[in-house]
Amino acid sequence: MALDHHTIATGRVGRGIIGSVLSGRLVWTLVSFLSLLALWALVAGLLQSRLFPGPIDVSAKFMTEAASGELGHHVGVTLLRVAAAFFVAMFIGSAIGIALGRAKGADQFFDTWLIFFLNLPALVTIILCYVWFGLTEMAAVLAVTINKIPNVAVTVREGARSLSRDLTEMAEIYRFGTWKTLRHVTLPQLAPFIAAAARGGLALVWKIVLVVELLGRPDGVGRQLYDGFQLFDVSMILAYAIAFILVVQFIELAVLQPIEARVNRWRR
Amino acid sequence: MKNGQQAIRVTVARKAFPPVADRPEQLVLSGVDLAVEEGSFVVLTGPSGCGKSTLLNIVAGLDKDYSGKLEFGHRDARLSFMFQTPRLLPWRTVEQNIRYVLDDDDADADAKVAAILERVGLSASANAYPERLSLGMQRRAALARAFVVEPDILLMDEPFVSLDDPSADSLRALLIELWNRRPTTVLFVTHDRIEAVMLATRLVRLGGTPAGIVQDSEVKLSPTERLDREKVLAARLRLFENA
Ligand SMILES: Nc1ncnc2c1ncn2[C@@H]1O[C@H](COP(=O)(O)OP(=O)(O)OP(=O)(O)O)[C@@H](O)[C@H]1O
Numbered sequence: 252m253a254l255d256h257h258t259i260a261t262g263r264v265g266r267g268i269i270g271s272v273l274s275g276r277l278v279w280t281l282v283s284f285l286s287l288l289a290l291w292a293l294v295a296g297l298l299q300s301r302l303f304p305g306p307i308d309v310s311a312k313f314m315t316e317a318a319s320g321e322l323g324h325h326v327g328v329t330l331l332r333v334a335a336a337f338f339v340a341m342f343i344g345s346a347i348g349i350a351l352g353r354a355k356g357a358d359q360f361f362d363t364w365l366i367f368f369l370n371l372p373a374l375v376t377i378i379l380c381y382v383w384f385g386l387t388e389m390a391a392v393l394a395v396t397i398n399k400i401p402n403v404a405v406t407v408r409e410g411a412r413s414l415s416r417d418l419t420e421m422a423e424i425y426r427f428g429t430w431k432t433l434r435h436v437t438l439p440q441l442a443p444f445i446a447a448a449a450r451g452g453l454a455l456v457w458k459i460v461l462v463v464e465l466l467g468r469p470d471g472v473g474r475q476l477y478d479g480f481q482l483f484d485v486s487m488i489l490a491y492a493i494a495f496i497l498v499v500q501f502i503e504l505a506v507l508q509p510i511e512a513r514v515n516r517w518r519r
Numbered sequence: 520m521k522n523g524q525q526a527i528r529v530t531v532a533r534k535a536f537p538p539v540a541d542r543p544e545q546l547v548l549s550g551v552d553l554a555v556e557e558g559s560f561v562v563l564t565g566p567s568g569c570g571k572s573t574l575l576n577i578v579a580g581l582d583k584d585y586s587g588k589l590e591f592g593h594r595d596a597r598l599s600f601m602f603q604t605p606r607l608l609p610w611r612t613v614e615q616n617i618r619y620v621l622d623d624d625d626a627d628a629d630a631k632v633a634a635i636l637e638r639v640g641l642s643a644s645a646n647a648y649p650e651r652l653s654l655g656m657q658r659r660a661a662l663a664r665a666f667v668v669e670p671d672i673l674l675m676d677e678p679f680v681s682l683d684d685p686s687a688d689s690l691r692a693l694l695i696e697l698w699n700r701r702p703t704t705v706l707f708v709t710h711d712r713i714e715a716v717m718l719a720t721r722l723v724r725l726g727g728t729p730a731g732i733v734q735d736s737e738v739k740l741s742p743t744e745r746l747d748r749e750k751v752l753a754a755r756l757r758l759f760e761n762a
């Protein structure tokens with residue numbers, strides 16, 4: 252009797268998973284991914300060129316790099332730089348954005364500055380930082396941070412401009428004070444804007460960090476890509492590119508999406 | 520209602536909104552002088568757009584751009600304001616919304632919040648987010664928030680509009696109950712004349728452009744008379760005869 256129940260229950264669970272997988276997005280992701288892989292293998296097989304390795308060559312390279320610890324080291328170093336630049340830029344950019352969104356005078360005054368920095372090519376900031384501060388870790392992270400701050404500031408400023416006056420008045424009446432108001436009234440209203448800045452910003456920071464590494468760092472994924480280019484080692488370039496994509500996707504799925512879900516819990 | 524001490528004294532010599540785009544400057548209030556006795560329930564009425572909310576915002580200290588004077592009986596009078604919309608923080612639960620208006624170092628916060636939630640009948644919804652509740656329940660939460668700080672002065676700007684009659688009635692009953700339990704000076708804005716008579720110990724009518732006080736009457740009804748529909752209707756006719 253108990254056994255029967257158990258079997259039935261398991262059967263249900265089994266069908267449930269298969270059913271949801273068949274109807275869900277997962278299948279499409281899988282189909283899409285496998286066809287890309289197949290196309291790649293097909294083209295590589297037709298070309299038979301050292302400069303266009305197929306999936307098997309690339310995964311072999313990936314495995315050796317991973318086994319030697321090289322891959323982990325370089326991806327880790329890049330990740331650290333991304334994290335440092337990202338958090339510093341988010342913090343400073345949000346603070347600037349809130350200030351500009353609240354104080355009209357400051358906004359008008361600094362608008363030109365913001366437009367200047369927004370339009371400054373990333374490469375210029377990177378070169379100038381290296382020229383002025385030397386080929387150092389600090390200069391590298393600083394260059395990325397400076398590139399990202401204006402984007403964050405502009406996005407968060409938009410949110411700060413549209414803060415609810417109703418709620419600000421409520422907080423004033425009930426004597427919330429600065430800290431409570433920021434934490435419970437202001438920041439939750441800015442959350443969607445900060446999330447948008449974080450998303451757009453992360454994509455930007457990833458790419459700029461690679462260039463920074465390529466131009467003036469002895470390690471990191473950007474450096475490895477450069478070495479691969481020098482040696483015409485396309486397998487290596489692709490192996491690192493794939494490692495990079497995997498890490499970015501992992502952070503998207505395991506970090507950003509859960510945070511967004513949590514922040515949006517209260518919505519109907 | 521003790522010894523007729525003044526809780527609020529507000530004089531507005533002139534309150535105007537500055538011109539915007541194509542609209543000229545708007546003079547809204549002029550020559551208003553209102554003294555509110557401690558423990559009284561003052562209902563403020565008047566035609567739509569005459570400046571009732573403007574006056575309430577001045578008393579609340581939210582609007583400081585006027586010529587006149589605002590004084591409170593207590594040096595550091597504690598205010599609560601129940602707005603026309605509940606103005607709850609949608610990203611915080613009902614319980615958090617009420618807790619945050621208490622001081623962080625209030626040792627009795629838990630007990631106070633639990634007690635007031637019980638009183639307004641929201642214990643079961645303590646952990647719900649406000650937007651998932653009905654408007655009536657949100658208003659209950661706003662009422663709980665207004666009372667939990669044990670205010671000296673309670674300002675209310677049409678707090679029960681756009682509710683169905685039973686919900687409005689039960690909220691009014693709740694307000695009366697809370698007010699009896701802990702007498703507070705109330706300044707209450709409404710369009711509803713029945714509601715005005717039911718609640719007020721004093722009725723103040725604004726009118727004219729710019730608006731001033733055109734009527735100021737005591738409402739002498741006992742608590743039982745306020746629940747008697749005949750008595751309330753009669754008092755309404757008397758109080759609003761030249762409205
Ligand atoms: N922020 C503002 N800027 C310009 N004019 C305003 C502003 N707020 C209110 N007014 C004007 O002041 C006048 C009084 O507005 P108020 O909201 O005080 O009226 P009210 O008596 O509360 O009306 P109601 O009963 O409809 O709520 C109105 O004519 C309105 O157009």
Ligand SMILES: [Mg+2]
Pocket residue numbers: 571572573676
């Ligand atoms: Mg109004």
